[in-house]
Amino acid sequence: xxxxxxxxxxxxxxxxxxxxxxxxxxxxxxxxxxxxxxxxxxxxxxxxxxxxxxxxxxxxxxxxxxxxxxxxxxxxxxxxxxxxxxxxxxxxxxxxxxxxxxxxxxxxxxxxxxxxxxxxxxxxxxxxxxxxxxxxxxxxxxxxxxxxxxxxxxxxxxxxxxxxxxxxxxxxxxxxxxxxxxxxxxxxxxxxxxxxxxxxxxxxxxxxxxxxxxxxxxxxxxxxxxxxxxxxxxxxxxxxxxx
Numbered sequence: 001x002x003x004x005x006x007x008x009x010x011x012x013x014x015x016x017x018x019x020x021x022x023x024x025x026x027x028x029x030x031x032x033x034x035x036x037x038x039x040x041x042x043x044x045x046x047x048x049x050x051x052x053x054x055x056x057x058x059x060x061x062x063x064x065x066x067x068x069x070x071x072x073x074x075x076x077x078x079x080x081x082x083x084x085x086x087x088x089x090x091x092x093x094x095x096x097x098x099x100x101x102x103x104x105x106x107x108x109x110x111x112x113x114x115x116x117x118x119x120x121x122x123x124x125x126x127x128x129x130x131x132x133x134x135x136x137x138x139x140x141x142x143x144x145x146x147x148x149x150x151x152x153x154x155x156x157x158x159x160x161x162x163x164x165x166x167x168x169x170x171x172x173x174x175x176x177x178x179x180x181x182x183x184x185x186x187x188x189x190x191x192x193x194x195x196x197x198x199x200x201x202x203x204x205x206x207x208x209x210x211x212x213x214x215x216x217x218x219x220x221x222x223x224x225x226x227x228x229x230x231x232x233x234x235x236x237x238x239x240x241x242x243x
Contacts, residue, residue, distance in 0.1 A: 005046035008037050010090040012047060016056055016070050027057060027065040071225060082128050082136065082159070094129030097155045098190065102144070109141050112205055112216040122147025126155060127190045134191045135225040140217040170208035177203045181220065191222055200226060 002010075015021045028036065033044045048065055051057045059065040086093035102120045110117045121141050128136040140160070142150065146169055153163055165171060181201045188195040199220040206215040 003043070004037070004039055005043035005050070008033070008039065008043060009047035009050045011037075012051060013056065013090040016051075016067055019070070021067050023067050023070060025067050027067065029064060082138075086130055091130045092132070093158075094132060095156055095158070096127045096129065098125040098127060100124035100151060100155065102148075102151065105141060109216055113141065113143055113213045115143060120144050122150055124150065124155065125186075126160075130225055133225070134222065136219055136221045137187055137190055138217060138219050140215065142215050143213070146214045169214065171206055171214065172209040173211075174204055174206045179203075183220070187220055191220070193222060198223060 012021070012027070021027065027033075027048075030041055030044050030048075033039070033047075034041060037044070048057065052065075055069050056067065057065045058068045082093060101123055103123050104117060104119070105113065105115070105121045105123070107117055109121065110119070113121060115121065121143060123142075124138070124140050124147075126138045126140070127134055128138060141147075146164065149167060150160065150163070161171060179201050180198050183191065183193050183195055183197045183199050185195055187193065187199060188197070191199070193199070200223050202219045202221070204215070204217045204219070205213055206217075207213050
């Protein structure tokens, strides 16, 4: 059985997602939530804290929590795994493989992966689902040694990252770039949006602990089902230059 605070958070997410609690509405007080769920203040506060971190609600310190958004922000520290993010935000993840093949990469992909254009990489396209609804389309490219086991794996069973980690692949770091793009014909067909509709795009380069590229991927999200929030904390000394 799931801990009470997770059950409570999942129920509040459902109410927000389905419009029972609209943006701008106040949530029930902590005392009311304790009474409704038969819980002490500890689990109630844990649940509200989780929703605040996801950007769904604001308020606190004696003020009634208010709904800020109906779409949970993706926790950045778990951005490698769609499955994990979905579970943490109270959704049921799913996937549907569209195609997978061993191909020679386009020049830009070969350059990103640091391989020669004549070599082969494993390319796949997979649709990701939230509660059975199309949410994100993955276009993933792996160097051949890393991706070859995927050719024989059941990629409709769950997280590719979990599968690779279980095989001992050194997924150490990732660089993410976010922007917006218009849906192309394939996006429109699989994500069930009009062609030209705006999509949130994430481009990702994943490397091993030695800095060797292993994966170059492009994920396109329906913006009504996914957002990204990055929190910056000011330090006493600057650690990087911004351009």
